[in-house]
Amino acid sequence: GIEFRNVSFTYPNAKKPTLKNINLFIKAGDNIALVGENGSGKTTFVKLLCRLYDPTEGEILIDGVNIKEFSLKDLYESLGVIFQDFMKYEATVAENIGYGNIKNLTKGKKIEESAKKSGAHEFITDLENVYKTHLGKIIKDEGTELSVGQWQKVALARAFFKDAQIMVLDEPTAAVDAKAEYELFRKFEHLTKEKTTVLISHRFSTVRMADKIVVLENGKITESGSHIELLRKRGRYSQLFNLQAKGYK
Ligand code: ADP
Numbered sequence: 001g002i003e004f005r006n007v008s009f010t011y012p013n014a015k016k017p018t019l020k021n022i023n024l025f026i027k028a029g030d031n032i033a034l035v036g037e038n039g040s041g042k043t044t045f046v047k048l049l050c051r052l053y054d055p056t057e058g059e060i061l062i063d064g065v066n067i068k069e070f071s072l073k074d075l076y077e078s079l080g081v082i083f084q085d086f087m088k089y090e091a092t093v094a095e096n097i098g099y100g101n102i103k104n105l106t107k108g109k110k111i112e113e114s115a116k117k118s119g120a121h122e123f124i125t126d127l128e129n130v131y132k133t134h135l136g137k138i139i140k141d142e143g144t145e146l147s148v149g150q151w152q153k154v155a156l157a158r159a160f161f162k163d164a165q166i167m168v169l170d171e172p173t174a175a176v177d178a179k180a181e182y183e184l185f186r187k188f189e190h191l192t193k194e195k196t197t198v199l200i201s202h203r204f205s206t207v208r209m210a211d212k213i214v215v216l217e218n219g220k221i222t223e224s225g226s227h228i229e230l231l232r233k234r235g236r237y238s239q240l241f242n243l244q245a246k247g248y249k
Contacts (some may be wrong), residue, residue, distance in 0.1 A: 002026040002049070002166070002196060006058035009048060017056065018044045020219045026212075028063075031197045033207040036216035036239065042200045043083075045216070046168050049198070050081055062166075080164035082155050090136040090143070093124055093154065100158035111161060118156035119183075167197040182206060206240045213237060 002025070009019040019041045026032050034042045047053055048060060050068060059201040060067045067075060080100070089096050097114055098105035111131065115121040125146060134143040135154075146154065159167060182205045201207050208227040215223040215230070215237050223235050230237035 001028045001030075002062065002198075003061040003064075004045075004048075004058070005061065007048065007055045007060060008057040009044060009053065010131050010237045011044075011053075018219050019055075021188070022058070022221060024214060024221060024224070026196060026198065028107075028196055029194060030200065030211045031209070032212045032214060033199045033210035034214050034216060035201070035202060035204075035207055035240070039215040039221040042216055043170055046083075046170050046200065048196065049168065050079060051075060058211065077209070078165045079168060080159040080162040080166070081168040081170075083170045088151050090138050090140075091134070092131065093127065093130075093135060094131040096135055096154050097157045097161050100160075102164035104161070111157075114135045114157040114161040115154075117160045120150070120153035120157045123150055123153075140193070142162050165195055167195050169197065170200045204244050205237060208241075 004022045004024045007022040008015040008017050008018060020189070034045060036042055044053075048055055049067075051072065054068065062070070062078070084091075087099075089099060091099075093115075094108065094111050097111045097120075098107075104110060104205070111123065115124055115131075123146075124130060124133075126213045129244070134140045135146060137145055155170075159169070184204075186209070199206070199210060207213055211226065212224060213227060213230055214221055215235075217236065223230055223233065223237055225233070227241075231241065232238075
């Protein structure tokens with residue numbers, strides 16, 4: 001599993017810490033969701049896990065080993081990450097997915113399977129040159145521009161293609177509508193059974209599916225537990241959940 005052991009973090013030149021004394025164990029194979037208002041530290045948590053920064057205090061362990069002891073190459077092989085500002089490559093659809101794992105770039109069947117998992121396959125089959133369609137218009141005038149939601153599905157397919165043990169999704173579906181996100185994650189739950197996933201989402205219809213929900217407020221974990229446990233607790237999570245649910249009634 002992944003363990004954050006008393007992790008605190010202050011950005012270089014920042015006066016106050018962004019994360020404070022984070023203690024969290026994520027069991028291998030579990031799906032966890034991080035929730036909290038903007039600025040509560042969710043993305044920073046993910047950045048530390050990916051070693052874009054190292055904790056100012058405390059340590060992060062994977063299977064009991066401090067992540068600083070892994071080579072970056074090994075760490076990055078085990079992590080599949082999609083950030084909010086996911087990459088769009090000026091390349092074909094197949095390459096955009098295949099860049100998730102350069103070693104397998106030419107495995108067309110696997111690329112297609114990944115696109116099916118992410119829900120991208122459907123719109124790809126409508127493109128003129130299907131998987132060979134050039135995406136983006138910067139180098140090729142006749143290139144195809146996708147909608148944000150479609151790019152996100154391509155990015156998600158790239159993460160599936162990588163087949164990493166740990167999947168980190170930082171609001172990967174913000175541009176997809178709520179129903180599409182819900183369906184994607186229902187599928188996702190099934191597809192990532194063997195994997196550990198860390199999801200950041202503002203949509204409680206998705207968050208509630210996680211094995212464990214962790215609530216961050218001002219850089220601290222204030223609650224954690226399953227959807228049902230947290231609703232019963234009637235704390236911050238239940239407040240936020242009901243607030244959003246009201247909007248849908
Ligand atoms: P969330 O993902 O929950 O919205 P973030 O982790 O992105 O929150 O940000 C948490 C806090 O850290 C915010 O107050 C933000 O301003 C600050 N922060 C984020 N990135 C940097 C940075 N590169 N340098 C300094 N402060 C940062």
